[in-house]
Amino acid sequence: MAANGHMTLPEGGKARRVYLLLRDEMSNGTYPAGATLPGEQKLAEIFAVSRVTIRRALDALDADGLIERRAGSGTQVRPQADTGPVAADFTSLMPQLVAMGQSTTARLLSFSYGAAPSHVAQAMGLDDGARVQTAVRVRSLDDRPFSHLTTYVPEIIAANYTEADLATTPLFRLLERSGVQVEGAQQSVTATLASPDVAEALGVSVGSALLSLRRVVRDADGRGVEYLSALYRADLFRLEMTLNRVGGADDRHWEPVIDSEQVQEAAE
Amino acid sequence: MAANGHMTLPEGGKARRVYLLLRDEMSNGTYPAGATLPGEQKLAEIFAVSRVTIRRALDALDADGLIERRAGSGTQVRPQADTGPVAADFTSLMPQLVAMGQSTTARLLSFSYGAAPSHVAQAMGLDDGARVQTAVRVRSLDDRPFSHLTTYVPEIIAANYTEADLATTPLFRLLERSGVQVEGAQQSVTATLASPDVAEALGVSVGSALLSLRRVVRDADGRGVEYLSALYRADLFRLEMTLNRVGGADDRHWEPVIDSEQVQEAAE
Numbered sequence: 335m336a337a338n339g340h341m342t343l344p345e346g347g348k349a350r351r352v353y354l355l356l357r358d359e360m361s362n363g364t365y366p367a368g369a370t371l372p373g374e375q376k377l378a379e380i381f382a383v384s385r386v387t388i389r390r391a392l393d394a395l396d397a398d399g400l401i402e403r404r405a406g407s408g409t410q411v412r413p414q415a416d417t418g419p420v421a422a423d424f425t426s427l428m429p430q431l432v433a434m435g436q437s438t439t440a441r442l443l444s445f446s447y448g449a450a451p452s453h454v455a456q457a458m459g460l461d462d463g464a465r466v467q468t469a470v471r472v473r474s475l476d477d478r479p480f481s482h483l484t485t486y487v488p489e490i491i492a493a494n495y496t497e498a499d500l501a502t503t504p505l506f507r508l509l510e511r512s513g514v515q516v517e518g519a520q521q522s523v524t525a526t527l528a529s530p531d532v533a534e535a536l537g538v539s540v541g542s543a544l545l546s547l548r549r550v551v552r553d554a555d556g557r558g559v560e561y562l563s564a565l566y567r568a569d570l571f572r573l574e575m576t577l578n579r580v581g582g583a584d585d586r587h588w589e590p591v592i593d594s595e596q597v598q599e600a601a602e
Numbered sequence: 603m604a605a606n607g608h609m610t611l612p613e614g615g616k617a618r619r620v621y622l623l624l625r626d627e628m629s630n631g632t633y634p635a636g637a638t639l640p641g642e643q644k645l646a647e648i649f650a651v652s653r654v655t656i657r658r659a660l661d662a663l664d665a666d667g668l669i670e671r672r673a674g675s676g677t678q679v680r681p682q683a684d685t686g687p688v689a690a691d692f693t694s695l696m697p698q699l700v701a702m703g704q705s706t707t708a709r710l711l712s713f714s715y716g717a718a719p720s721h722v723a724q725a726m727g728l729d730d731g732a733r734v735q736t737a738v739r740v741r742s743l744d745d746r747p748f749s750h751l752t753t754y755v756p757e758i759i760a761a762n763y764t765e766a767d768l769a770t771t772p773l774f775r776l777l778e779r780s781g782v783q784v785e786g787a788q789q790s791v792t793a794t795l796a797s798p799d800v801a802e803a804l805g806v807s808v809g810s811a812l813l814s815l816r817r818v819v820r821d822a823d824g825r826g827v828e829y830l831s832a833l834y835r836a837d838l839f840r841l842e843m844t845l846n847r848v849g850g851a852d853d854r855h856w857e858p859v860i861d862s863e864q865v866q867e868a869a870e
């Protein structure tokens with residue numbers, strides 16, 4: 335999806351806000367390809383802004399190639415040639431990229447050692463002020479950035495790999511290569527808004543919707559060996575899961591379906 | 603979390619935007635309880651706005667009881683008495699509410715029969731224009747709305763329960779009571795922004811971050827029996843999952859941990 339139309343709209347202004355909301359509704363199925371958007375007057379009522387603001391937002395969407403405005407028949411959502419969001423299986427932790435014949439690249443934005451932030455130390459079960467390596471990376475698919483990853487690893491483990499390793503090899507593989515006996519992981523998913531620094535790294539507007547994933551990976555002794563805070567562009571990424579309903583009448587329940595093709599790798 | 607401070611800030615204005623971003627960063631751990639926010643001048647640079655705008659945003663956060671401004675020592679994030687987000691297990695589809703000793707109530711916002719939207723018909727494997735029942739509900743925890751649920755059920759199945767049933771009983775239970783043999787479900791999670799109607803129903807600002815979950819439930823014949831589009835307040839809801847790393851060296855992989863206490867119910 336080309337997405338430069340917003341560049342013409344002042345950051346934080348009303349037209350930019352309407353543009354973001356409409357783009358979001360086009361990617362989330364509220365207004366799918368082929369749908370006709372409400373008229374300018376109606377949109378102005380929905381968003382409680384002037385028609386001039388609506389027109390500016392529509393101009394930007396038009397510049398992105400997302401809509402087609404036809405005299406008489408209204409504004410239509412254009413189908414996107416886009417291959418669609420990157421899908422990742424929530425169970426295997428692995429993005430279904432291989433199957434899509436695509437590959438990702440990581441760019442290291444920062445790399446440092448220092449005291450763990452208190453919420454990180456707490457989640458990993460580390461002492462307050464314990465030293466960790468902090469790395470910030472942006473992962474791209476076909477040169478399009480889709481995830482912003484901040485990882486924390488106890489200094490003693492991180493000493494086993496280099497900054498250069500991090501730019502080329504998934505952290506999870508580096509941990510196992512370092513002899514860490516990974517026992518389990520706990521992950522938690524919610525949504526957040528793009529802050530100015532993350533927005534810049536991911537090439538989106540400040541205030542765009544991001545999927546937020548936290549993961550704490552533990553070793554056989556229950557020690558935290560990795561804390562991941564991952565932010566994914568909502569227009570390019572989704573987590574997927576297939577469940578089967580199994581069991582008898584008394585203990586009927588859901589069971590996740592695990593794709594055995596995806597057992598070796600860990601998503602970041 | 604009291605959250606009326608934003609009422610003093612014009613919808614779509616810069617101060618409201620900064621307020622939303624800072625609130626988000628306080629709930630996502632960037633600025634946890636006890637953290638000191640950057641000074642006004644620094645915040646003005648980060649958000650590329652004036653100090654007056656920063657001050658307005660901070661006033662609103664102060665009115666919400668989220669920060670404490672102390673002369674000399676800066677602005678501190680206040681700990682919240684809040685019990686924290688509603689956590690739901692992604693595997694069992696069930697929010698961990700029982701364990702929390704809390705209960706939810708649902709309010710039916712709309713209820714109608716008509717042709718399925720094309721993306722819904724496609725996902726459910728229904729013919730174009732197939733008739734479905736559409737229900738929109740808001741679910742609250744202790745009178746605080748946290749989810750906005752839109753469900754689509756083929757008319758022939760929906761005929762087995764009433765509008766009143768929907769307001770009191772989880773849809774999934776109504777389906778099984780109607781004799782539907784649920785076989786499996788596919789779910790997909792991403793993030794989105796609160797549109798004006800959803801924002802009003804959930805009591806949040808337009809443009810707030812929401813977790814977006816789509817689920818298609820199928821019967822033994824592979825027919826779609828329910829399509830759920832759920833939007834959750836990111837400040838009140840998260841999806842959780844525990845995984846174990848199992849298997850030998852050759853087929854080491856992740857396996858989700860299923861909590862056997864949570865096998866009977868389906869989250870909505």
